[in-house]
Amino acid sequence: MPAANAIVVGAVMYDPKVSLIWDIIKGFFEQQGCSIDCVFFSTYELQVDALVEGRIEVAWNSPLAWVDAQRRTGGTCRALAMRDTDRDRVTHLIVRRDGGVRGIKDLRGKTVALGARDSPQATLLPVHHLRQHGLVANHDFVPQRHDVLVGKHGDHIGGERDAMASLEAGDSEAAAVLDLNWAAWQADGTVDPNRLGILSSTAEFDHCNFTVLDRFPGDRARRWTDVLFRMRYDNPAHREMMDLEGLKAWLPGRTSGYVALAEATEEQRFFDQSGA
Amino acid sequence: MPLPDVDHAWTVRVRWTGDRGAQAYARAQSFGVGAQASLRESDPAPSAIEYLLGALGGDLACGFHREASAQSIPIHGLEVSLAGRLDNVLVHLGVVGEHGHVGLTSITGTIYVNSDADETTIEALWKATLARSPLFTTLSRSAEVSISLRVVS
Numbered sequence: 001m002p003a004a005n006a007i008v009v010g011a012v013m014y015d016p017k018v019s020l021i022w023d024i025i026k027g028f029f030e031q032q033g034c035s036i037d038c039v040f041f042s043t044y045e046l047q048v049d050a051l052v053e054g055r056i057e058v059a060w061n062s063p064l065a066w067v068d069a070q071r072r073t074g075g076t077c078r079a080l081a082m083r084d085t086d087r088d089r090v091t092h093l094i095v096r097r098d099g100g101v102r103g104i105k106d107l108r109g110k111t112v113a114l115g116a117r118d119s120p121q122a123t124l125l126p127v128h129h130l131r132q133h134g135l136v137a138n139h140d141f142v143p144q145r146h147d148v149l150v151g152k153h154g155d156h157i158g159g160e161r162d163a164m165a166s167l168e169a170g171d172s173e174a175a176a177v178l179d180l181n182w183a184a185w186q187a188d189g190t191v192d193p194n195r196l197g198i199l200s201s202t203a204e205f206d207h208c209n210f211t212v213l214d215r216f217p218g219d220r221a222r223r224w225t226d227v228l229f230r231m232r233y234d235n236p237a238h239r240e241m242m243d244l245e246g247l248k249a250w251l252p253g254r255t256s257g258y259v260a261l262a263e264a265t266e267e268q269r270f271f272d273q274s275g276a
Numbered sequence: 277m278p279l280p281d282v283d284h285a286w287t288v289r290v291r292w293t294g295d296r297g298a299q300a301y302a303r304a305q306s307f308g309v310g311a312q313a314s315l316r317e318s319d320p321a322p323s324a325i326e327y328l329l330g331a332l333g334g335d336l337a338c339g340f341h342r343e344a345s346a347q348s349i350p351i352h353g354l355e356v357s358l359a360g361r362l363d364n365v366l367v368h369l370g371v372v373g374e375h376g377h378v379g380l381t382s383i384t385g386t387i388y389v390n391s392d393a394d395e396t397t398i399e400a401l402w403k404a405t406l407a408r409s410p411l412f413t414t415l416s417r418s419a420e421v422s423i424s425l426r427v428v429s
Binding site for chain 1 (some may be wrong): 315
């Protein structure tokens with residue numbers, strides 16, 4: 001039964017294990033005297049609909065969902081909090097060391113493997129990055145998309161993994177991969193850094209945040225952040241969730257890291273074309 | 277001659293015990309039931325879906341042993357391993373926008389039998405076991421149930 005006055009939080013579920021993360025968060029919030037109810041969505045579009053329509057109060061948004069929410073509310077949303085690992089991310093363009101691509105200009109006329117069409121890190125931002133270097137998609141290079149679980153904004157790494165497989169198989173000359181995935185895949189042996197290397201990296205950008213509308217009451221926002229920031233990685237009960245969610249600490253939200261993505265969505269007419 | 281009364285209903289009583297659990301009572305036994313379909317690594321009690329799979333495995337193990345006993349075929353060991361998959365577990369978790377249903381679409385597994393009998397005999401026992409299994413017969417009408425037989429020495 002929903003608790004009276006519970007804060008209603010939305011999250012996109014890209015994997016059933018996401019429910020475990022939210023079980024732990026919900027349990028912790030209840031222990032701390034702040035009840036929350038979780039609503040899960042299959043896509044960020046549905047989640048942003050629910051946020052804008054007031055059916056949820058806090059949305060655990062992807063960067064693209066943040067840009068969408070801002071677009072749909074006249075830029076009035078607030079970002080309450082984010083993971084430490086959401087800050088200052090980059091996407092690498094990875095190439096084969098023996099592939100003959102030495103600089104970005106060498107990608108002219110070549111195929112670049114990307115993630116899902118709505119992935120900020122694996123499609124929108126790297127395409128923006130290439131454009132800043134004078135290469136326009138479908139004109140100067142061939143974008144090869146890997147549309148795994150569209151609607152989940154690249155949360156599922158399948159698109160990036162497929163892009164990397166395409167590069168390794170010689171079906172493309174570069175692949176866009178989030179820095180965290182590149183590091184993890186080197187560590188677990190998925191990729192061989194002797195065969196593959198970084199050609200270029202995007203400017204730093206920020207990833208997810210907890211988004212609220214401007215009318216979300218200040219006292220509820222404080223309750224939310226006060227409890228969230230009490231989570232500690234050195235507490236074993238919290239560490240399981242923090243490891244699953246990939247963070248060591250919750251930090252205050254900031255919105256300076258979404259400028260490039262907002263530019264990318266306009267430049268690529270993402271929302272005009274429903275992401276096509 | 278009147279037909280014998282073969283109607284029999286098996287009964288259980290299940291009481292919610294709070295904290296996501298229930299206790300089931302059947303004749304003189306009882307057992308705890310945890311979540312409907314848990315994704316956690318551990319829980320105080322098996323989930324309902326695990327009981328269902330366990331019940332199917334128990335049905336087949338006991339049934340196979342009964343068939344073998346009826347033919348005086350010694351069985352040295354017998355084990356059933358099963359895995360069940362829902363059509364869309366995200367629907368069960370209440371994810372807005374997901375499609376499909378929460379029913380089991382497949383149950384796969386293997387029954388391992390250690391016996392001195394020849395394989396043809398074991399296969400015949402297995403076939404008879406499936407034909408007389410209430411749970412296999414019930415579940416295979418709604419899900420793809422595929423259980424292979426492996427004879428081990």
